[in-house]
Amino acid sequence: MPRKSVAKKVEEPSSDDVSAQSDVEMQDQQDDKMSGFKKFGSQYNVDTPDYTDSDTNPNTTANSVAGDSAPADGRKRRAEEMNMRKSMYGKKAEGLRASKEDDTIRRFRYLLGLTDLFRHFIDTNPNPRIKEILAEIDRQDAEETKKSKASKVRKGGAAAERRRKTEQEEDAELVREEKHGGHNETVFRESPGFIKGGTMRDYQVAGLNWLISLHENGISGILADEMGLGKTLQTISFIGYLRYIAGITGPHLVAVPKSTLDNWKREFAKWCPEVNVLVLQGNKDDRADLIKERLVPDSFDVCITSYEMILREKSHLKKFAWEYIIIDEAHRIKNESSSLAQMVRAFNSRSRLLITGTPLQNNLHELWALLNFLLPDVFGDSAAFDDWFSQQNADSDAIVKQLHKVLRPFLLRRVKADVEKSLLPKKEINLYVGMSDMQVQWYKKILEKDIDAVNGGAGNKESKTRLLNIVMQLRKCCNHPYLFEGAEPGPPYTTDEHLVTNAAKMVMLDKLLKRMKAQGSRVLIFSQMSRVLDIMEDYSVMRGYQYCRIDGSTAHEDRIQAIDDYNKEGSEKFLFLLTTRAGGLGINLTSADIVVLFDSDWNPQADLQAMDRAHRIGQTKQVYVFRFVTEMAIEEKVLERAAQKLRLDQLVIQQGRTQQPAKNAASKDELLTMIQHGAEAVFKSKGPVGPAADGELADDDFDAVMRRGEEMTEKLNKRYETLGLDDLQKFTSDSTYEWNGETFQPRKKEVGISWINPSKRERKEQNYGIDSYYRKTLVTGGRTENKQPRIPRAPKQITIHDYQFFPERLAELQDKETAWYRKENNLKAPLPEGPDEDLETREADQQLAQQEIDDAEPLTEEEKAEKERLIEKGFPEWNKRDFQQFLNGSAKYGRTNYEGISEEVDGKDAEEIEAYAKVFWKKYKTLDNWQKHLGVIEEGELRVRQSEEKKRLIAKKISMYRMPLQQMQIKYTVSTTNKKVYTEEEDKFLVVMLHKYGVEGDLIYEKIRDEIRESPLFRFDWFFLSRTPQEIGRRCTTLISAINKQLDTVKAKGSPASATPSRASSVATNGSATKGSTTKGKGKGKKK
Incomplete structure (x- = not known):
């Protein structure tokens, strides 16, 4: 049914005038476009x-549903x-x-x-028009050839090259160029x-x-x-x-x-x-x-x-x-x-x-x-x-x-x-690591679980699927054993050093990141598995590294925010964790100069895309790419296959060529060879194997791994650089079986003969004699003998964070206590980490630290008591999460609204919030990035003031009328008038609902929408009933702006009584005014 409307003032143009004017303007615009x-x-x-x-469909909106x-x-x-x-x-x-x-x-x-x-x-091409065009081109070429020969006969051979166009030819060419704009x-x-x-x-x-x-x-x-x-x-x-x-x-x-x-x-x-x-x-x-x-x-x-x-x-x-x-x-x-x-x-x-x-x-x-x-x-x-x-x-x-x-x-x-x-070429280094004891045990379990498939004895129908599953599980084991259910010790699950020591790649990464942090680099870490990033997050928290993360489940807005946070000037984010596929496209992260490929993708292009997030125009530093490869395991073969494919791609496409059709997926024999590679050595091992496998990696060992990685990377690259196109097209993974002088290639006809034997189960010696059992228990007290003297436990100290506002004296006392502990147990000061060129400076710092240890004295009883008093003056029970929630609460409710802030901070009541807030506002300038924290609070308080101002405006407007739904008058701005699609009745209802529910809060516009649907006033108003909360919110914002301008105008004139009816006059004139408005609304009223 037609929309109802309240009539506008007489001086405003009628809808017919507006429509006529729009028709004329539209016709003019279309004429211009046609010309x-x-x-x-x-x-x-x-x-x-x-x-x-x-x-x-825009034609199904409110304007066309009539x-x-x-x-x-x-x-x-x-x-x-x-x-x-x-x-x-x-x-x-x-x-x-x-x-x-x-x-x-x-x-x-x-x-x-x-x-x-x-x-x-x-x-x-079967299109007849294409054939006509081709025939016309041939005809024109034939005519040109014929004229050329005739000209040669008349004027000699050279004249053909100088033949002038006829007037008709030139006219035709000019017309054609004029018609199509020339070329x-x-x-x-x-x-x-x-x-x-x-x-x-x-x-x-x-x-x-x-x-x-x-x-x-x-x-x-x-x-x-x-x-x-x-x-x-x-x-x-x-x-x-x-x-x-x-x-x-x-x-x-x-x-x-x-x-x-x-x-x-x-x-x-x-x-x-x-x-x-x-x-x-x-x-x-x-x-x-x-x-x-x-x-x-x-x-x-x-x-x-x-x-x-x-x-x-x-x-x-x-x-x-x-x-x-x-x-x-x-x-x-x-x-x-x-x-x-x-x-x-x-x-x-x-x-x-x-x-x-x-x-x-x-x-x-x-x-x-x-x-x-x-x-x-x-x-x-x-x-x-x-x-x-x-x-x-x-x-x-x-x-x-x-x-x-x-x-x-x-x-x-x-x-x-x-x-x-100007862009330095990136330097790629493959770092070969071993496997920890836990990784070796899980690697064995995976192979033993399906030993028939590993030995090539599975049926043809489902064998490739089984092999693919084994490949996936082995690659997970190479990354981290905690990717398997039940591998991580617990519950309770703790974020501790075992995250690092139980995976050789994590040991290598830990050592690498410490060096990169010391030299001021920033790092991108890529992995195919999002659950690896979960482990990385726990590790980053444990080490105190600030990070961003993007994977396939990251929302578009969060992705943009993470990239902006990492790239902004002065960002403290050290790590960016990404999955290889999700982080490979459309991302510029040139603020980082180190790329770590925690594992390799089957498709080498995905890894290249990951590297190019940092190695692109705008990068001013040397980019290093470290690829982690588990040695004598499946990852070596994955890397070789990727290198083969990349070389083939470079040969055929780099010069504008393409490769012939080939199977991109690995065949059954290739998968089987990958699985068998290194499997026998794993079965024979009785503990961790390879570099970084025992959970520790000294500086000298790390340097040796780096040198060996550079040598093996260069060897691998040279191996494929010598192969030509024909060699690679005939190339199979059979030629990649040679490694370090040893051949791993099985004969295809003897796949089932060269069996890999699983590790033998060793019986543990059991002593069932009761007398000998109690005799051993009495000697050791039921505990295993500790052959090495234990170092006394370090003194109990608290971790000091700036947001806990401990006195500076506390840190001095704890350093003194630590120095005495090291002196008493003959512990030497470690050499600070950093680049080799700063070795002299780092050695000088080490000597100063050692001098403090040598001169250390124990804390006196007075100093111990002082330490306890200083701890009580801070806020040791406040963690980083509490601090962030305090900032958010202060921004949301205001710095002095302790009750409101306590609703945001978990486990803290208003009294605790007040105590913390008083200290915070005295010492907030001692915090790192205090300007940023202050800005967050002040921006939030500004929003709170703006919200209160909006509430005041609405309340003032409502208070001017006894019956706002019938008497309220809203003066629209010119821009609002030109876009009106709401009636005054609808606008007044929205203002009343804003007064009822407020202008800020959760689900306000959803509540107003429900009120509209339940109100009998709009039972047949399809347009108003079909508005979404977003559209209602936009309209409410427009109305608040209009009310604000109206009240400012009234205030400037100084005569509020003349601008709006008072309560008494409203009551006196209510009957006639309302009646007149209703009559117009049912007639030729206009849409707002």
Whole structure:
């Protein structure tokens, strides 16, 4: 039914006037757009479905639900507008089709001029129009050849090269160029002027010129620079070229991973701020607003959205005739049968661009899928593409040359070492570690649990699945035994040194991080397993390292916050924990210079992506990559297989080539060989094996492991550098069985013969004699004899944190007590950790510390009593969590609201909070980062004051009326009036509900929504009943602003009585006023 409304004042324009004015303005705008449609911007297809199959259909919002009840003139006006829009979009789409045909002719001419190889693929296209274009090109070429021969006969051989165009030829060419805007090539020698946020590097300008040349020749391409070389900037600069030089403002569609949406938006704002960017993302309601207000009215140049949103909002996006469709991380469409690949192929566009930093994963068919997306008129038949290359398998060199010819026009691939001279090459070191005693025992258990499969005796049907499971379990064991249920001692579970000592990788990591911390480095730690990161978090807390974390379950907003926290100036975050796949894309962490790969990914590209989070443009330090490898275990074979694949990828793709179809997954024999590698040595061992296996690693041992790691890394790299393409294509894991002079290769026919025997069970000697048992018990007292004298327990001391506000004297007494303990037990001062160049300084510090130990004296009785008194003056029972909750409570309730703060701090009452707060506000400047803590509290208090001010405004407004729902008057601002969709009755109800529930708190707008649905006043008001809490909140904010301005105006005039009716006058005039308003509301009242 039609919406009810309260009539506005007489001087405001009527709805008919506003509608008429809007019609005129809209017609003018559409006429302007029609006159310039040859720019092909903001185009719609008319032969696509209407807005009926999307969950954010703007036509199903409140403004169009009136249906048959809407006035006839309104339906007619909307129908005329829709017809006008369809007519305009139809003409623009027709212009785009004409432009695409011209691009096709130029594209075919260009490609056929490079090599006749493209004619083979074009001829396979069944489209008759393609054949007509090809025939026309051949006809024109034949005429040119004929004229050339005739000219040679008349004027001699050289005249053919100087033949002038006829007038008709020149006129035809001028008309064609005028019609399609010409094709004058643009070449930039330096960073373009429309790039505002900085200066492009030379190779980035070269990449821009390459993209421009593709555009001039009507070709789509793949920008495949190595990660970190600024592909995003090159793409943005190309869109800037289209806008400022070519006069093509859009629309462009950019599809990116969800995690990089905000980064793309920031990059556009930085480099080309004038480009109108629409980020299509959010929940259903937010997207509906964006589509209605920006997408449908064409008020954007570039639409950036995620792959998921393309599938959800396909009905809207496929209506547009896009200038460019740009897809970041192009491997997402390498499977042409996926939903995303099929949908983006259905979109209408003039050109397309793929962006990828890892084209090396593509096999021959996947490469065809990408080329088919770029140029479907050239690469239309996958079977013809595969058949043509399969015919040349006999000659490897020939196929490589042909692939190079095919890829050269479409693919630009550069690496950092070639173009970025200021970026130091990263240094990779494989650190080989052993296994702790617990790891060895679990490794044995895994192998023994399925010894038949380990020995190759399992059936063919399920054998590979069993082997894959064994591989996964062995890799978990190499990382940390606590990944298995029941391995960690407990309950109770403690965060203690056993986290480190029970895993050799953790021992190595612990030693490495101490060195990196001392030299001022910051570290990224990658692992495939999120549960490894759980252990890392416990370890970081134990060592006091500040950290951030991202894994696959991290929310998008939390991911952005973590990256910003780590990269901000002066950040104290030392570690960033990431899973390899979740942290590999769209993340810039150049503030770190150390990368630790705790385990290796099956796909070497995933590890390269992880390294490039730190090793990219903007990095000013030398980047070191430490890869942990468990020696004589499955991880060695995983690393070798990855190195083999990486070398093959480098050979075939780095020069614009691709590899032939191959199985990416490991075969059954490869899995079996990986499992068997080192298994026999593990079964024979009776304790920890390899470096860092006994839970300790001295400085000399650590240096030796580093040197050995460098040597073995260099040996591994050299091994694969000598292999050529033919060698690698015939290469299997059989040739990786040699290691350190020993061959591990089993004969395939004798897999079941060379058995690995599980460890023998050793019987423990049992003494069942009662006399001997009691005799031994009496001698030892029931305890195991301790052969080494024990060092006396260190004196009990408390850990002092700055937020506990202990007197400084306490730290002095504890240092004195510790020095005496070391002197009494002949303990020497340790050498402080740090870089080798500071060795003299560290040795001097060690001598000073030793001097303090030598001169130490025990605490006197008076000093011991003083120590106890000083402890009582601090807050030893307050931990870091209590302190953070105190800050949050102070920000939420105010610094003096002790009752409120106590609700935030667990286990603390108001008296304890008051005692702590008094000391805090006296000594808060002694805290580290006290300005940050103070800022948090002051910002919160400001919000509290603003909330109280809003409450005061609402209360004052309500108090001015006896019956606010009937008498309240709200004076709207001009901007509010232009956007009104709420009636005054609805607005007054919202103000009354704000007075009832307040303006801040949990679920306020949900409660107001429930009140609306339960109120009989709005039983038939569909619009008001269908508002979401978010929409109600936005309206309430607008109303508070309007009330504030109204009260300020009344206060300035100094006559509140004249501005609003008093209680007495309101009561006296209530009947007539209300009656009049109701009468108007049922008549021609206007919407607010």
